[in-house]
Amino acid sequence: MSEVTMLEKLERIIRADEAVTPERAAELSVLLDEPPIRDVVALVERSSATRAAVVLRLLSRRRAIEVFDALDAAHQADLIDALGDESVTEFFGELDPDDRVSLLDELPAEIAERFMRTLDPTERDITGVVLGYPKGSIGRRMSPEVPHIYDDMNAEEILQKLRRVAHNVETIYTLPIITRDRKLVGVTSLRDLFTAEGATPVTDLMVTPVFAHAQDEEEATARWFVPLDMLAMPVVDESERLVGMLTFDDAADILEEADSEDTARSGAHEPLQQPYLSTPLVKIVKSRIVWLLVLAVSALLTVQVLDTFEDTLAAAVVLSLFIPLLTGTGGNTGNQAATTVTRALALGDVRPRDVAAVAWREIRVGLLLGAVLGALGFVLATLVYGLDIGLVIGSTLLLVCTFSATVGGVMPIIAKKVGADPAVFSNPFISTLSDATGLIIYFLIAKSVLGL
Structure with missing residues (x-):
C-alpha cells in the first residue's frame, strides 16, 4: 500500500468513526505508527478537535507528544476539552517553556492557572520567567533553558x-x-x-x-x-x-505568524491561527463578520456619492457604464501600493519617517500608471462614445491612479505611526476610500467637460 493511500485510509476511518471500537483502535494504532511524523501532524490538522483527540490517544506516548508539540498554540487550545485533563497535563509538561507560554496565552485564565499548578517547581519557575515578559516581546519567545x-x-x-x-x-x-x-x-x-x-x-x-x-x-x-x-x-x-x-x-x-496575520487582514478577515479544516465554523465566521460589517458601513460612502451626483448620471447615462472600470482601477492601484509599502515596513525597508519620500515616489508611480491607462481609456472611449467622453475617462484614470497610489502608499505608514497594524489600513479600507474619491473625481470632471 502506498503512503498516500495509507493516509487516505486513515483519514476515512477517523472521519467515519465517532467512537472507535477496541478492534478498530488496535488497527489504527498500528497504521498510525507507519507514516512519517509530518503526515500524522497533517492528519491531525485536517481533523476536527474530537477526531484529532482520538488520533492523539491512539499514538504512542512519545509520538503523541511530538505531534501535539508541532501544532499551533490555538489548535492545541481547541484540543484541551476533547483530550481530557490527564492527557493534556502530560502534553503540557513536555512542552518547551516558550511553547508552553504560547499555549497558556490561548487559554482562559482559570484553566491556565490549573495547568501551571500541575508542573513541578523547576518547570513552573522556568515558565514563570517567560511569562514575566510582556506579550509581543522577544522575551516571551525565548528559551530560558541555557547552559551557563x-x-x-x-x-x-x-x-x-x-x-x-x-x-x-x-x-x-x-x-x-x-x-x-x-x-x-x-x-x-x-x-x-x-x-x-x-x-x-x-x-x-x-x-x-x-x-x-x-x-x-x-x-x-x-x-x-x-x-x-x-x-x-x-x-x-x-x-x-x-x-x-x-x-x-x-x-x-x-x-x-506575522506574515499570516498581515495576509489575512489585507484580505479583510482576522487570521485563523490554526489549519483551516480543523478550525470550528463559528471561529471562521467570527474572523470575517466584523470586517464585512465595517466594510459594508464604509461602502455607504460610495452610495452617498452616487446619490449626490444622481442628476449628473441622469443627464449622461453613458457615464454609468464606466463606473466599474474606474472604481476597480482605483482600488487595485491603491491595493498594489498598500501591499508593497506594508511589506516594506515589515522588512524594515521603509520607516515611518520616510512618509514624504514614499508619498513622492507613489505620486510619480501613480502619474505614470495613470498616463498609460488614461491614454488607452481616452482612445477607446473616444472611438466608441466621442471625444468628450474620451477626455472624461482619460483624465479620470490619470487622477484616480495618482490619488489611489499615493493614499495606498501613505496609509500603512500613518497606521504604523499611530501604533495600529498597517495591514488593517491596507486593501479593504483603501478600496472603499478609492471608490468614493474616484467617483467624486469622475463626476466633477464630467460636469466640467460635458457642461452638466
Missing part, C-alpha cells in the same frame, strides 16, 4: 558540562559566554569547542556576541535575526545579563 558557560572555563570543562546538561537545554550549538554574575561577554560554537585543545581558555574561542534585549519587539527582532543565518542568539536583560536564547526556528515561527 563562564569566561574562566576551558574547552574540556565546557564539554564535560554540556554532556551533563545537554538534555535539559534548548540548544548547545551556539553557546553564550558569561561572567560569574551572568553578564554576556561573547559566544562560541560547539564546533570550535570540539576542535580545540582541552586546555584552551574559552576566551580564545569566543567572538563578539550578536544579541537581543528581552523587551525588544518580537517581529522586529526576528526580521533582522533570520537573515543572519545563525542557529541561535543570546537574549539579555537591561543590565545585559543572560536570560535566554532565541533559536532560528522560533524566529521563523514569529515571522510566519
